[in-house]
Amino acid sequence: MATLEDKILGDKQHNYCSSSESGEESGDEGIDAEDSGAAASLQQGRNTLVSNVPEPSKWDGVSTNTGPKGVLKDWQRFKQLEVEKRREQEAERLALMKKLSITCKSTLDEERDKKDAKCDEFAELLSDEFLEQYRKQRMHEMMSNSSKLPKFGLLHDLKSGDQFLEAVDNENKAVTVIVHIYEDKVPGCKTMNSCLAELSQEYVQVKFCKLLSTAAGMSNHFKADGVPALLVYKGGQVVGNFVRVTDDLGDEFYAGDVENFLIEHGMIVDRSCVPHIISGPKVDGNDSDVSLE
Numbered sequence: 001m002a003t004l005e006d007k008i009l010g011d012k013q014h015n016y017c018s019s020s021e022s023g024e025e026s027g028d029e030g031i032d033a034e035d036s037g038a039a040a041s042l043q044q045g046r047n048t049l050v051s052n053v054p055e056p057s058k059w060d061g062v063s064t065n066t067g068p069k070g071v072l073k074d075w076q077r078f079k080q081l082e083v084e085k086r087r088e089q090e091a092e093r094l095a096l097m098k099k100l101s102i103t104c105k106s107t108l109d110e111e112r113d114k115k116d117a118k119c120d121e122f123a124e125l126l127s128d129e130f131l132e133q134y135r136k137q138r139m140h141e142m143m144s145n146s147s148k149l150p151k152f153g154l155l156h157d158l159k160s161g162d163q164f165l166e167a168v169d170n171e172n173k174a175v176t177v178i179v180h181i182y183e184d185k186v187p188g189c190k191t192m193n194s195c196l197a198e199l200s201q202e203y204v205q206v207k208f209c210k211l212l213s214t215a216a217g218m219s220n221h222f223k224a225d226g227v228p229a230l231l232v233y234k235g236g237q238v239v240g241n242f243v244r245v246t247d248d249l250g251d252e253f254y255a256g257d258v259e260n261f262l263i264e265h266g267m268i269v270d271r272s273c274v275p276h277i278i279s280g281p282k283v284d285g286n287d288s289d290v291s292l293e
Contacts, residue, residue, distance in 0.1 A: 149174055151204040155197040158211040167209055173235035176268065180210040181218065181229040188246040188253075192228045195255040202259075202271055232267045240267050 150172060158164050158179070168177055180196055182189035193210055200208040213223045222229075225244065232240030242248075242265070249257050262268045 149205045152207050153201055153204045154208075155193065155200050156207065156209040158209050158215070160215050161217060164209075164211050164216065167207070168233045169236050171207060171233075175205065175207055175234070176239075177207045177209065177233040178262070178267065179231045179233070180208075181213050181216060181227055181231065182210060183213045183223050183227045186223070186227050187251055188249075189228045191253060192230075192245070192258070195253070195258040198255040199259055203268055206268055230262075232262075240265060 156167065158167060164179065168179070171177055178196070180189075180192055182193060184190070196208045196210065200206070213227055218226070228245055230240070230242040230245055231238065232242075245261070246253075249261060259268075263270050
C-alpha cells in the first residue's frame with residue numbers, strides 16, 4: 001500500500017534513501033573502519049616483536065645453556081679437544097723418533113764423544129815431549145829478556161835532585177828503581193843503606209839508589225818523621241812509596257828483613273824463585289860504594 005510519501009515521490013522511489021537507512025549504513029561503515037585499524041595495529045606490533053628477536057648464534061665452545069643439554073655439549077667438546085691434543089703429541093713423538101733414527105746418536109753419546117776428544121787433547125798437552133819443548137821455549141824467552149836488561153850490582157849515591165830525576169826517568173822501563181831517602185842523624189837510615197848495598201849484589205837487575213833528604217829539598221818535618229823512606233819506580237812511574245819503614249822493620253833489622261818487606265809488597269821478585277841462569281851471578285861486593293857493617 002502506497003503511503004503519502006510514495007505518492008509525493010512518484011517514480012523516484014528507487015533512487016530515494018531514507019534517513020533511517022543511511023544512518024544504519026554509516027554506522028556499519030564506522031564499525032568496519034575501527035575493526036580494520038585495530039587489526040593493522042596488532043599486525044604491526046607482531047612484526048616489531050619478531051624483528052627484535054635475536055638470531056641464534058653458533059656455539060663457540062662455551063655452553064650458554066646450563067641445562068642437561070649444555071652439560072652434554074661441554075663434555076663432548078672437552079673429549080674432542082682431548083683427542084686432538086693426544087694426536088698432536090703422538091705426531092710430535094713420531095717426528096722426534098724419525099730424527100733420532102737418522103742421526104743414530106743420542107745427546108749423551110755426542111757429549112761423551114766431546115769429552116773423549118778433550119781428554120785426548122789434554123793428554124797430548126801433558127806429554128813429556130810437549131812439556132820439554134814448552135820449557136825450552138820459555139827458558140829461551142826469559143834468557144832473551146834477561147840479556148836485554150842492564151846489570152848494576154851496587155848502591156848508587158845520588159848527590160842532587162837532578163841526578164835523582166835522571167836516575168828514574170832515563171832508565172830502562174823494565175828496570176825497577178829503588179831510591180832510599182835518608183838522613184844521617186836519624187836511626188835506621190845507616191842500617192838501611194847497608195842492607196840495600198847487600199841486596200844490590202843479590203838483585204843485580206834492580207837499581208838501588210840513596211839520596212840525602214837535604215839534597216832532595218825535603219822539609220824539616222819530613223827529615224824528622226819521614227825517613228828512612230823507600231820510593232820505588234818502574235817506567236818512570238811510582239809503584240811504591242814507603243815512609244818511615246822503621247815502623248814496620250823496627251830499629252834493628254837486616255838485609256833479609258828488607259828483602260822480605262819488598263817481596264811482600266810486590267816490589268821485587270823472590271830470588272829463590274828465579275833460575276840462576278836468569279838472575280845472573282852474584283856481583284862482588286868490592287864494587288859497592290858502601291861498606292857492609
